[in-house]
Amino acid sequence: MKVRNCKNLIILILKKFGLIKNHALISANALVNAELVGAYGHGLSRLKMYCDRISKKVINPKPKIKIKKITQSISLIDADNSIGFVAADVAIKKAISNAKKTGIGLVAVKNSGHYGLSGYYAEQAVKKNLVTMIYTNAPPAIAPHGAIKSLFGTNPICFGTPSGSKAPFILDTSISIINRGKIRFAAKNKLKLPSGVALDKSGKLTTDPNKALRGVQLPIAGFRGSGLAWMVDILSGVLTGGNHAGRVKDPFDDFSGPQNIGHLFITFKTNLFVKDYKNRIKDNIKNVKKLPKVKGIKEIMYPGQNKYKRYTKNLKKEIKISKIIKKELEFLKN
Amino acid sequence: MKVRNCKNLIILILKKFGLIKNHALISANALVNAELVGAYGHGLSRLKMYCDRISKKVINPKPKIKIKKITQSISLIDADNSIGFVAADVAIKKAISNAKKTGIGLVAVKNSGHYGLSGYYAEQAVKKNLVTMIYTNAPPAIAPHGAIKSLFGTNPICFGTPSGSKAPFILDTSISIINRGKIRFAAKNKLKLPSGVALDKSGKLTTDPNKALRGVQLPIAGFRGSGLAWMVDILSGVLTGGNHAGRVKDPFDDFSGPQNIGHLFITFKTNLFVKDYKNRIKDNIKNVKKLPKVKGIKEIMYPGQNKYKRYTKNLKKEIKISKIIKKELEFLKN
Numbered sequence: 001m002k003v004r005n006c007k008n009l010i011i012l013i014l015k016k017f018g019l020i021k022n023h024a025l026i027s028a029n030a031l032v033n034a035e036l037v038g039a040y041g042h043g044l045s046r047l048k049m050y051c052d053r054i055s056k057k058v059i060n061p062k063p064k065i066k067i068k069k070i071t072q073s074i075s076l077i078d079a080d081n082s083i084g085f086v087a088a089d090v091a092i093k094k095a096i097s098n099a100k101k102t103g104i105g106l107v108a109v110k111n112s113g114h115y116g117l118s119g120y121y122a123e124q125a126v127k128k129n130l131v132t133m134i135y136t137n138a139p140p141a142i143a144p145h146g147a148i149k150s151l152f153g154t155n156p157i158c159f160g161t162p163s164g165s166k167a168p169f170i171l172d173t174s175i176s177i178i179n180r181g182k183i184r185f186a187a188k189n190k191l192k193l194p195s196g197v198a199l200d201k202s203g204k205l206t207t208d209p210n211k212a213l214r215g216v217q218l219p220i221a222g223f224r225g226s227g228l229a230w231m232v233d234i235l236s237g238v239l240t241g242g243n244h245a246g247r248v249k250d251p252f253d254d255f256s257g258p259q260n261i262g263h264l265f266i267t268f269k270t271n272l273f274v275k276d277y278k279n280r281i282k283d284n285i286k287n288v289k290k291l292p293k294v295k296g297i298k299e300i301m302y303p304g305q306n307k308y309k310r311y312t313k314n315l316k317k318e319i320k321i322s323k324i325i326k327k328e329l330e331f332l333k334n
Numbered sequence: 335m336k337v338r339n340c341k342n343l344i345i346l347i348l349k350k351f352g353l354i355k356n357h358a359l360i361s362a363n364a365l366v367n368a369e370l371v372g373a374y375g376h377g378l379s380r381l382k383m384y385c386d387r388i389s390k391k392v393i394n395p396k397p398k399i400k401i402k403k404i405t406q407s408i409s410l411i412d413a414d415n416s417i418g419f420v421a422a423d424v425a426i427k428k429a430i431s432n433a434k435k436t437g438i439g440l441v442a443v444k445n446s447g448h449y450g451l452s453g454y455y456a457e458q459a460v461k462k463n464l465v466t467m468i469y470t471n472a473p474p475a476i477a478p479h480g481a482i483k484s485l486f487g488t489n490p491i492c493f494g495t496p497s498g499s500k501a502p503f504i505l506d507t508s509i510s511i512i513n514r515g516k517i518r519f520a521a522k523n524k525l526k527l528p529s530g531v532a533l534d535k536s537g538k539l540t541t542d543p544n545k546a547l548r549g550v551q552l553p554i555a556g557f558r559g560s561g562l563a564w565m566v567d568i569l570s571g572v573l574t575g576g577n578h579a580g581r582v583k584d585p586f587d588d589f590s591g592p593q594n595i596g597h598l599f600i601t602f603k604t605n606l607f608v609k610d611y612k613n614r615i616k617d618n619i620k621n622v623k624k625l626p627k628v629k630g631i632k633e634i635m636y637p638g639q640n641k642y643k644r645y646t647k648n649l650k651k652e653i654k655i656s657k658i659i660k661k662e663l664e665f666l667k668n
Contacts, residue, residue: 234493
């Protein structure tokens with residue numbers, strides 16, 4: 001399907017489910033972007049879930065989003081259970097304008113939902129020449145170090161900065177070895193998982209994505225990854241007024257109420273402390289790139305560089321849609 | 335040696351090397367704290383190095399530290415090549431006062447040196463009821479993903495928050511599987527390293543700490559850990575005006591100039607977005623602690639909890655000093 005047609009189809013569907021045009025457009029842009037960067041677990045495979053949640057009244061299609069000014073730099077957004085894309089869009093725009101005004105922005109969001117890729121919002125700040133750090137929690141997927149039951153989400157750590165080149169430097173790394181979206185994608189498309197990334201609910205290693213979804217994903221680096229996931233839960237949940245401590249509902253399986261996910265957006269200007277940030281970051285990247293390389297590696301990539309390449313390449317192509325998802329789209333449209 | 339005597343001995347030595355009394359005290363407190371929390375690689379084993387660097391005029395014993403106000407929230411500190419402890423002490427105090435005044439503090443430091451444990455400074459902010467995030471870079475120790483030469487430091491990620499209990503929640507995690515200080519400690523005390531944490535300079539796994547120091551430490555979680563180390567290099571070096579891209583000199587081996595390490599301190603109030611932060615964090619920790627546990631684990635600990643236990647226990651004991659370090663102290667004293 002052509003990119004434009006795909007976007008229009010999503011807008012059509014979300015408007016049918018009650019979103020206003022602008023909110024449908026914001027959501028469609030985020031979903032199409034996920035497809036274009038190759039993050040299929042955050043793309044079209046989630047559209048039915050969002051629509052289901054609207055139908056079951058656990059996403060509010062007509063939210064009254066409130067922005068509370070705490071200081072010139074700091075804002076709190078109550079997203080009124082909007083679709084996460086819209087909450088995050090309002091938040092990153094506020095974080096950008098706060099940083100432009102005062103040098104730094106800190107924006108918390110509560111009563112939000114799954115917003116897709118943190119990196120997508122980081123890119124918006126980086127385009128405005130800001131450094132950004134973004135945190136969000138997610139439904140239980142990872143067992144804290146020492147526990148055999150999952151509680152933390154895959155809780156990504158996201159950092160973005162202008163790189164001095166076209167492709168922004170965007171680190172967007174889950175604390176899980178494997179992305180939960182990828183497991184869902186595998187389950188939906190009947191693919192196997194690599195070994196060593198997840199346990200079933202009895203605590204045994206599994207390559208079955210359905211068993212992994214009911215079991216536990218393994219955190220990166222043992223207690224270190226567990227600690228980082230805990231940090232993200234505190235920053236995005238405890239601090240903001242969002243759900244935390246394992247209370248964020250799974251958007252696919254649990255329709256007993258809204259997710260009330262929390263997010264935290266930090267933004268600041270690149271030139272607060274140095275005049276020549278652009279040259280400094282270019283020099284930094286150049287020095288890493290010129291290191292001797294592992295056999296078979298042509299170029300050392302910075303975070304976000306590969307994703308940007310995929311995006312620009314895919315932008316010229318049609319979006320490939322699996323049979324299962326095609327059926328879902330047909331169903332949702334009618 | 336008794337804790338008080340140990341502290342006085344360090345003060346005596348550092349004053350002899352030219353530090354003013356207050357700077358010697360700040361440094362002694364940090365070094366003794368490292369011993370008490372069991373981070374021996376950041377304790378007495380480093381004192382000779384600091385003295386050597388002062389003698390060779392690459393640490394300035396009488397620095398004129400300049401604090402530049404960027405905004406009410408944001409400050410830049412030029413540490414004038416002070417011993418790192420003093421630069422970090424000035425910085426965390428500034429970050430605390432900025433956050434108390436405006437809700438958020440962002441303090442960058444340039445022309446600094448190795449400051450020991452990030453967690454030690456995080457504790458100071460947490461005691462003032464603030465959340466804090468601290469970043470510093472370090473001499474090359476980790477190869478970027480795809481490279482076979484080290485460039486990033488062990489670049490810790492540090493996060494602290496009040497926990498609602500006596501022991502603060504302090505995550506202070508190196509991006510290296512093993513802490514460089516621990517490798518130095520092993521080298522100094524002729525101990526072996528665990529396998530799988532470091533490569534020698536030819537790229538082979540090694541358990542010899544001396545070979546590891548000349549080789550490469552392995553990052554946590556492959557490209558994810560490499561990306562996190564890169565983020566820390568940008569936040570603490572590129573942004574602040576400090577050295578970066580592998581230019582931070584090894585404090586033990588390279589006396590060709592000052593280290594010019596950069597640090598970044600972020601602080602903010604706990605009650606910006608919620609009224610009951612203390613109850614929320616207590617509830618968060620309680621819910622993690624009550625999860626079913628891995629066999630043999632009695633209690634799930636939050637980051638910093640074990641360290642605090644060690645600290646309070648060790649505070650009542652004498653500090654154990656190895657023969658090699660005893661000799662160094664005798665030598666430095668006279």
